[in-house]
Amino acid sequence: MKKMNTIDDFASQFERASDKSLRRGELLSAHAFFRIGGPADLYFQADSLSDLRTIVLLSRKTGLRHAVIGGGSNLLFDDDGYRGLVIQNAASGIVDSPNATLIEADSGTPLEAAVEFAAARGLTGMEFLAGIPGTVGGAVYGNAGAFGRSTGDILEYALLLGWDGSETHVTAGALEFSYRHSVLKSRRDVLLRAGFRLALGEEREIRAKMADELALRARRHPVRGAAYPGSYFKNPVLSDGCRQAAGYLLEQAGARGLRSGRAAVYSGHCNFIINEGGATARDVRALAAELKRRVFEKFGIALEEEVIFLPAAGPGA
Ligand SMILES: Cc1cc2nc3c(=O)[nH]c(=O)nc-3n(C[C@H](O)[C@H](O)[C@H](O)COP(=O)(O)OP(=O)(O)OC[C@H]3O[C@@H](n4cnc5c(N)ncnc54)[C@H](O)[C@@H]3O)c2cc1C
Structure with a gap:
C-alpha cells in the first residue's frame, strides 16, 4: 500500500x-x-x-x-x-563546433544519427560505430566499440548530471574507459551530452569504410530484426594478456544448439543468444548460466555478461 x-x-x-x-x-x-x-x-x-x-x-x-x-x-x-x-x-540533437572537427550530441541521440551526421560533414573517426544500435549515452556508458576501436577513443568531453544535481564537464580521462567499461558503470551519474573529436576526411571514403564495416557485420550477425542484444558475453582476457573471442570459447565448450525454453544460442555465432519468440528473462539467464558453466569447466575461464540485467526490484539507481 x-x-x-x-x-x-x-x-x-x-x-x-x-x-x-x-x-x-x-x-x-x-x-x-x-x-x-x-x-x-x-x-x-x-x-x-x-x-x-x-x-x-x-x-x-x-x-x-x-x-x-x-x-x-x-x-x-x-x-x-x-x-x-x-x-x-530520447533527448536527441547534434551540433558541430566552429572549428569543424568536434561534434556534440545530446545523450539520447541515436548513435547511427551521430555517425551519419559526421559522415555527411566529411568528418572521419566514427565509422567503426556504424551499425551499433542504441544511443550516444549507452555507447559512452558501456564504451561500445568494434574492429578494435571504442567510443572512449574519440570522446573529448562529457557533460554529467551528478547524484546531487550538479552538472560537470569532464574529459574522457575522467571516465576511466576500458574494454566495454566506463566509470559510469560504478557511479549513478547520468550522461547528458558528449563531445567527439574527429578529423577532416573525404565523405566518399568515410562512406566506403562504413559500408565495409556494415557488410562485415551483416555476415556475422543474425538477420536484421532478430530479437537479441548483440554479444551476450565480453571477450575474456587470457593469462597472456590477450583477449579471446567468447564466441570461440563457447563453440569449443559445446554451446552450439543449446537452448532454454524459447531462448537459443544463434546457430551462426555462439556469443549471440536469441529470443525465438516468447522467451523469458528466466530462459535467457538459465541458458547463460549453462554457457558460463561449460566454458568454466572446459577452460577455467569465468565469462562475464556484456548484456546488462535490470532486476525488477532491489537497490535502484
Ligand atoms: C544487433 C546489435 C549489434 C550490436 N553490436 C555491438 C557492437 O558491435 N559493439 C558494442 O559495443 N555493442 C554492440 N551492441 C550492444 C549495444 O548496441 C551497445 O551496448 C549500445 O551502446 C547500448 O546503447 P543503448 O542506448 O541501447 O543502451 P541501453 O541498452 O538502453 O542501456 C545500456 C546501459 O547504459 C546505461 N545508459 C544508457 N544511457 C545512459 C545515460 N545517458 N547516462 C547513463 N547511463 C546510461 C543504462 O542505464 C544501461 O545500464 C549491439 C547490439 C545489438 C542489438
Whole structure:
C-alpha cells in the first residue's frame, strides 16, 4: 500500500509540475531489442535534456527507484518488469563546433544519427560505430566499440548530471574507459551530452569504410530484426594478456544448439543468444548460466555478461 502511494504521489507531482504524462504498467519488452520484460510501475520517455533533468532530479529528491535507459539494445529486462520508474532517454540533437572537427550530441541521440551526421560533414573517426544500435549515452556508458576501436577513443568531453544535481564537464580521462567499461558503470551519474573529436576526411571514403564495416557485420550477425542484444558475453582476457573471442570459447565448450525454453544460442555465432519468440528473462539467464558453466569447466575461464540485467526490484539507481 505504501509503495502504491509513492508511485501515485510521484506521478501526480511530476504531472502537475510538467505538462507531460507518465505511463503506468508499460511493458518493457516494447523497449528492448531482446523483446523481453514485464511491466514497469512507471515509464517516461524524455524527449529533451530538460525533461531528462527534471524527472531524474525529482526521482532522486523523492527517493523513487529509477533507471535511465537509452535504446534498450544492451539490456535484459526482468519478467516481473520494474518496480519504480524507467526513464527512456530520447533527448536527441547534434551540433558541430566552429572549428569543424568536434561534434556534440545530446545523450539520447541515436548513435547511427551521430555517425551519419559526421559522415555527411566529411568528418572521419566514427565509422567503426556504424551499425551499433542504441544511443550516444549507452555507447559512452558501456564504451561500445568494434574492429578494435571504442567510443572512449574519440570522446573529448562529457557533460554529467551528478547524484546531487550538479552538472560537470569532464574529459574522457575522467571516465576511466576500458574494454566495454566506463566509470559510469560504478557511479549513478547520468550522461547528458558528449563531445567527439574527429578529423577532416573525404565523405566518399568515410562512406566506403562504413559500408565495409556494415557488410562485415551483416555476415556475422543474425538477420536484421532478430530479437537479441548483440554479444551476450565480453571477450575474456587470457593469462597472456590477450583477449579471446567468447564466441570461440563457447563453440569449443559445446554451446552450439543449446537452448532454454524459447531462448537459443544463434546457430551462426555462439556469443549471440536469441529470443525465438516468447522467451523469458528466466530462459535467457538459465541458458547463460549453462554457457558460463561449460566454458568454466572446459577452460577455467569465468565469462562475464556484456548484456546488462535490470532486476525488477532491489537497490535502484
Ligand atoms: C544487433 C546489435 C549489434 C550490436 N553490436 C555491438 C557492437 O558491435 N559493439 C558494442 O559495443 N555493442 C554492440 N551492441 C550492444 C549495444 O548496441 C551497445 O551496448 C549500445 O551502446 C547500448 O546503447 P543503448 O542506448 O541501447 O543502451 P541501453 O541498452 O538502453 O542501456 C545500456 C546501459 O547504459 C546505461 N545508459 C544508457 N544511457 C545512459 C545515460 N545517458 N547516462 C547513463 N547511463 C546510461 C543504462 O542505464 C544501461 O545500464 C549491439 C547490439 C545489438 C542489438
